[in-house]
Amino acid sequence: KQEVTQIPAALSVPEGENLVLNCSFTDSAIYNLQWFRQDPGKGLTSLLLIQSSQREQTSGRLNASLDKSSGRSTLYIAASQPGDSATYLCAVIGGNYGQNFVFGPGTRLSVLP
Amino acid sequence: NAGVTQTPKFRILKIGQSMTLQCTQDMNHNYMYWYRQDPGMGLKLIYYSVGAGITDKGEVPNGYNVSRSTTEDFPLRLELAAPSQTSVYFCASVGTGTYEQYFGPGTRLTVT
Numbered sequence: 001k002q003e004v005t006q007i008p009a010a011l012s013v014p015e016g017e018n019l020v021l022n023c024s025f026t027d028s029a030i031y032n033l034q035w036f037r038q039d040p041g042k043g044l045t046s047l048l049l050i051q052s053s054q055r056e057q058t059s060g061r062l063n064a065s066l067d068k069s070s071g072r073s074t075l076y077i078a079a080s081q082p083g084d085s086a087t088y089l090c091a092v093i094g095g096n097y098g099q100n101f102v103f104g105p106g107t108r109l110s111v112l113p
Numbered sequence: 114n115a116g117v118t119q120t121p122k123f124r125i126l127k128i129g130q131s132m133t134l135q136c137t138q139d140m141n142h143n144y145m146y147w148y149r150q151d152p153g154m155g156l157k158l159i160y161y162s163v164g165a166g167i168t169d170k171g172e173v174p175n176g177y178n179v180s181r182s183t184t185e186d187f188p189l190r191l192e193l194a195a196p197s198q199t200s201v202y203f204c205a206s207v208g209t210g211t212y213e214q215y216f217g218p219g220t221r222l223t224v225t
Contacts (some may be wrong), residue, residue: 032212043203044216054180089155091214098212101161101205105155 004092006104013080014112021075021107023090028068031098035064036089037099038106042088048075049085080111114139117217119204125223126194134189134220136204144207145187146214147171147179149200156203162187194224 003026013019023033032051036044048057048064050073063076073081073090087106094100120135138145147159148171158171162181176198178190188219191198 034212034214035215043218044205046213046215047212074148093212093214097163097209099161101146101158101207101214103156 001032001092002092002100004090004102006088006090008107009105010108010110012109012110012112013014015080015082017080017111018059018076018078019080019109020028021025021077021109023073023075023092023104024033025071025073025092025102026049027092027094028071030068030092030094032093032100033064033066034091034093035062036091038087038089040086046089047088077109080109082111083109116140117204117206117215117219119202119220120222123221125225126191127192128196128224130194131190131192132194132222134190134191134202134204134222136187136217137185138140138187138204138206138215139185140208140215141184142206142215143184143209145181146205147177147187147189148203148205149173149198150198150203150219152200157194159189159202171197191222198222199224 006024034049035047050066061078066073087108089106091103117138143164146161148156157173160179162168202220
């Protein structure tokens, strides 16, 4: 059974810092990995999707990497801003038809002005 | 495209009442999902569907039922509501070929 963990559970940094969020999974037979952002009381917003054949994806100040063999993904946020404060979740996509999504518990990020 | 829409946004139920949470997507996605998210917790899969007429149980299906008569709609039915079903419910759909998941805004349900 696929299990997904995220470290750290919570992180507080001053504005302007670069930071890394970690996502680990136990079964490397995955289709894709997706990073989401969730603001308090809101739904999930997709940030980046990394297909299993890719090593990384970039969008603005965000860069996500994927190492299937070691069961790890990282989300790098450059020059953090208070508006980046949210919970960040990763989801691993597997199953026979890519129908299984297993979510990590999330990392709660606070960026202090 | 409206994406994934959910109704209602909020609902308060009394114990033993029933209700249906509506979910609609206009992206012609085959895969659709229902999750619940309890405070401070991760997402738990209730049911999912890989196409019209096909549904399957997730991790926490007890107390819920689903149907998928069309590609667009995937309603979630709560029978005999219990306080343990107090949660935020999210519907999602997945892009064909990309496997990218898109979420609705959620329904906040309280059972008292």
